[in-house]
Amino acid sequence: MKKLSLKAKCLCGNVSFKTKGYHRDVQNCHCVQCIKTHGNYAAYTKVEENDLKFLAKKSLRWFKSSKRAKRGFCSNCGASIFFKVLGTKQICISAGIFNKPTKLKTSIDIFTKGKSDYYKLNNNLPKFSKYPKI
Ligand SMILES: [Zn+2]
Numbered sequence: 001m002k003k004l005s006l007k008a009k010c011l012c013g014n015v016s017f018k019t020k021g022y023h024r025d026v027q028n029c030h031c032v033q034c035i036k037t038h039g040n041y042a043a044y045t046k047v048e049e050n051d052l053k054f055l056a057k058k059s060l061r062w063f064k065s066s067k068r069a070k071r072g073f074c075s076n077c078g079a080s081i082f083f084k085v086l087g088t089k090q091i092c093i094s095a096g097i098f099n100k101p102t103k104l105k106t107s108i109d110i111f112t113k114g115k116s117d118y119y120k121l122n123n124n125l126p127k128f129s130k131y132p133k134i
Pocket of ligand 1: 011014015075078
């Protein structure tokens with residue numbers, strides 16, 4: 001967890017926002033849903049939804065990807081931006097969407113059973129087969 005103020009935008013810029021407050025360390029998610037959505041494993045930080053302020057969101061659309069979650073993406077450029085567990089006050093944000101330097105750091109690999117076979121996991125990161133309670 002790091003206290004940061006960051007700016008973010010999708011590839012076309014039609015979705016842009018600022019975040020402040022505590023940002024969770026980035027977690028690489030290897031679940032099948034993330035791989036399908038991102039075309040690769042996902043790298044998400046997480047903030048309190050109240051700490052996110054939209055500057056533009058006219059092309060932001062949501063896809064209900066399971067009973068418990070939805071994913072936010074840009075309908076213009078196709079960027080995968082958000083993962084949101086329904087009924088919670090936090091929102092996960094794709095780390096690559098932030099302007100550099102992010103000062104974020106990647107801490108763990110999760111849902112490693114879902115990973116595809118074309119890449120290897122980084123051996124330096126702790127690995128969890130499910131969502132860890134940390
Ligand atoms: Zn876009």
